[in-house]
């Protein structure tokens with residue numbers, strides 16, 4: 001498990017993904033499971049188009065504020081809502 005305290009530090013998690021992309025929108029913390037990054041990078045490589053993370057890690061407060069499930073995978077850095085240029089929004093989780 002990767003825990004990034006200041007997601008804006010620019011830490012690169014894979015070829016196309018940086019820690020800040022997974023940061024909680026309210027506090028900037030990012031908890032990211034390596035398997036999530038591996039799968040997202042695999043998707044990115046397979047489709048050859050940018051994959052945008054619209055919601056990655058959520059702290060408990062943020063998860064409650066957005067109406068997330070009590071045990072949402074977002075709380076554990078194991079889920080990401082993504083957007084691929086020209087596609088509908090969808091959810092991706094381990």
Ligand SMILES: [Zn+2]
Pocket residue numbers: 024025026027028029058059060061062
């Ligand atoms: Zn937060």
